[in-house]
Amino acid sequence: MCLILFALExxxxxxxxxxxxxxxxxxxxxxxxxxxxxxxxxxxxxxxxGGGTWCGITTGGRIAAVTNYRDPRTYxxxxxxxxxxxxxxxxxEMTPAALLERLHREGNSYNGFNLIFGDGSExxxxxxxxxxxxxxxxxxxxxSNHLLDTPWPKVARGKEALAKLLAxxxxxxxxxxxxxxxxxxxxxxxxxxxxxxxxxRERLLSPLFxxxxxxxxxxxxxxxxxxxxxxxxxxxSFNGAADHPRTVKFRFTIALPVTFPVR
Amino acid sequence: MTxxxxxxxxxxxxxxxxxxxxxxxLLRGPGGNILELESRVAWAxxxxxxxxxxxxxxxxxxxxxxxxxxxxxxxxxxxxEGSLFALFFPSEGEQGxxxxxxxxxxxxxxxxxx
Numbered sequence: 001m002c003l004i005l006f007a008l009e010x011x012x013x014x015x016x017x018x019x020x021x022x023x024x025x026x027x028x029x030x031x032x033x034x035x036x037x038x039x040x041x042x043x044x045x046x047x048x049x050g051g052g053t054w055c056g057i058t059t060g061g062r063i064a065a066v067t068n069y070r071d072p073r074t075y076x077x078x079x080x081x082x083x084x085x086x087x088x089x090x091x092x093e094m095t096p097a098a099l100l101e102r103l104h105r106e107g108n109s110y111n112g113f114n115l116i117f118g119d120g121s122e123x124x125x126x127x128x129x130x131x132x133x134x135x136x137x138x139x140x141x142x143x144s145n146h147l148l149d150t151p152w153p154k155v156a157r158g159k160e161a162l163a164k165l166l167a168x169x170x171x172x173x174x175x176x177x178x179x180x181x182x183x184x185x186x187x188x189x190x191x192x193x194x195x196x197x198x199x200x201r202e203r204l205l206s207p208l209f210x211x212x213x214x215x216x217x218x219x220x221x222x223x224x225x226x227x228x229x230x231x232x233x234x235x236x237s238f239n240g241a242a243d244h245p246r247t248v249k250f251r252f253t254i255a256l257p258v259t260f261p262v263r
Numbered sequence: 264m265t266x267x268x269x270x271x272x273x274x275x276x277x278x279x280x281x282x283x284x285x286x287x288x289l290l291r292g293p294g295g296n297i298l299e300l301e302s303r304v305a306w307a308x309x310x311x312x313x314x315x316x317x318x319x320x321x322x323x324x325x326x327x328x329x330x331x332x333x334x335x336x337x338x339x340x341x342x343x344e345g346s347l348f349a350l351f352f353p354s355e356g357e358q359g360x361x362x363x364x365x366x367x368x369x370x371x372x373x374x375x376x377x
């Protein structure tokens with residue numbers, strides 16, 4: 001994922017509202033979201049190159065999503081797949097706190113990443129690029145290719161739009177969230193971050209929804225977890241200008257009660 | 264005396280709080296260097312776990328004695344400069360703050376069991 005906007009315990013009807021865009025090269029093979037044949041409790045898309053995923057949830061309420069930390073100066077070829085972190089957590093039984101300890105010990109073997117993960121009792125955040133690990137507090141949050149809530153223009157714009165939507169709607173619809181994620185407005189030059197890719201690429205990567213000839217937002221995902229433990233998962237996938245968007249939708253009841261603590 | 268990197272010990276302390284479900288915590292101070300816990304039990308447990316990770320946690324008074332500073336100067340490093348990490352809980356009539364004096368090398372212990 002390259003942009004995750006989420007509201008934790010910030011809406012009367014929903015414990016979690018998450019809207020995220022996955023940015024990737026269009027030619028990277030990808031399977032759309034579904035329940036996995038080899039782990040039927042896991043609902044997620046699948047990166048067919050690395051074998052992992054960028055965002056998913058299980059019928060038991062485990063949830064995880066990853067973004068890359070953009071820093072081409074420290075990128076290493078052959079580092080382990082960051083998408084595997086999400087897939088392994090979703091498939092496994094490791095507690096979030098145990099994964100946090102593991103990431104503390106092993107996180108530096110990966111290229112830069114941010115991981116949001118939880119099991120319904122808490123939602124944790126870890127980055128291997130220097131951020132303080134955290135139990136994510138209630139509120140509106142945004143994560144792109146820097147650290148949690150770094151106010152990049154797309155993060156600030158997305159958080160503001162999400163906050164306005166949730167304040168205005170008793171029942172936010174997935175289409176409302178997709179509309180936020182579809183925003184192609186580039187950031188003004190003076191607000192562009194400097195991640196080492198040059199100003200032209202920074203500009204191309206600055207909207208919430210990225211569209212370049214070879215690289216861009218491949219999918220938008222919306223996850224709503226209600227206070228009644230129903231989960232609505234909708235994924236809209238794109239493949240550049242070549243295809244029309246495809247949408248898959250799932251709705252199920254999470255087996256274990258979701259009780260993210262309010263701080 | 265080699266100062267303890269605030270980022271490192273703060274990171275360790277937060278992981279301990281999460282791992283052991285020690286409740287809510289608050290980061291304050293000029294450098295986010297004061298980690299405040301909500302109860303004495305949580306605070307004492309975090310102190311103990313930090314000691315297990317090799318940090319020697321002492322009171323500002325003990326830190327002052329070991330470093331040749333006054334206690335007021337140590338508290339100033341915590342409260343005003345933000346250059347010294349502190350684990351804190353609000354209390355009346357008892358010492359609710361410890362700071363790291365040094366870190367003992369415990370590489371032979373390997374990773375802590377979960």
